[in-house]
Amino acid sequence: MAKEKIVLITGASSGIGEATAKTLVNNGHKVILTARREEQLNQLVAELGSDNALAVAADATDFTALENVVTKGIEKFGRLDVAFANAGMGVSTAGTEKGDPDEWSTMIDINIKALLWSAKLTLPHLRKTTGHFILTSSAAGRKPIGGSIYGATKWFAYGFGQNLAQEMSEWNGRCTTIAPGMVNTPFFDEAKPDKLDPQDVADAVLFAIEANQRNSVREIYLMPTN
Known part of the structure; x- marks a missing residue:
């Protein structure tokens, strides 16, 4: 069994964040969970056990609120080994000409600024543990998609992850960019088998x-088989 890791997860109340929290705890790790929906977070902690999980509700786009999450997590567990910047959103109307600027602004706050805040706030603690930063980009951040403002925010995430990996390598820290295709989560309106x-x-x-500390898994690109 790998050494127990203390892992902070943003966007932890559903979808990828929730599944990751359960998987990590089931494999002997402990988690600091944050999202805006406090009730769902508390239910998840009740399921995982308070020895293994801490919930601190916050809006990841609020630097001060996110700083409180990091502080509370370290107060409980004593250190931070991994930060998983997973919070994100899309838009209801695609395209540049038809898109909604207010929706773009909200999406940029969560897909870009919250990612930056997560890195800024956790890196000093990850440096102490020679830790690991993980972020959710997207397959949409690896290829052009006509008029996709969402895709452009994920291009930012993808590029930031590559740059951060180099920055963290100066002190043997690791950074992984995860780029999945469409995932069956509340993010999308209907479930599809593909x-x-x-x-x-x-x-x-x-x-x-x-992965062994000598192995920095820089990128994981996932696509549905069919």
């Missing part, structure tokens, strides 16, 4: 953090 499952992404996170 989507990935949140568990697929959770398994990728587990693989990356449990």
Whole structure:
């Protein structure tokens, strides 16, 4: 069994974040969970056990609120080994000409700014543990998609992850960018059999953090088989 990791997860109340929390705890790790929906977070902690999980509700786009999450998590567990910046959203109307600027602004706050805040706030603690930063980009951040503002925010996430991996390598820290295709989560309106499952992404996170310290898994690109 790999050494127990203390892992902070943003966007933890459903979908990929929830699946990852369960997978990590089931494999002997402990989690600090944050999202805006406090009730769902508390239910998840009740399921995982308060020895293994802490919930601190916060809006990841609020720097001060996210700082409180990191502080509370370290107060409980004493250190931070991994940060998983997973919070994200899409838009209801695609395209540049037809898109909604207010919706873009909200999406940029969560897909870009919250990612930056997560890195800024956790890196000093990850440096102490020679830790690991993981982020959710997207297959949409690896290829052009006509008029996709969402895709452009995930291009940012993808590029940031590559740059951060180099920055963290200066002190032997590891950074993994996870780029999944469509995942069957509340993010999308209807379930389809040709989507990935949140568990697929959770398994990728587990693989990356449990890899031998000499092995920095820089990127995991997941697509539905069919």
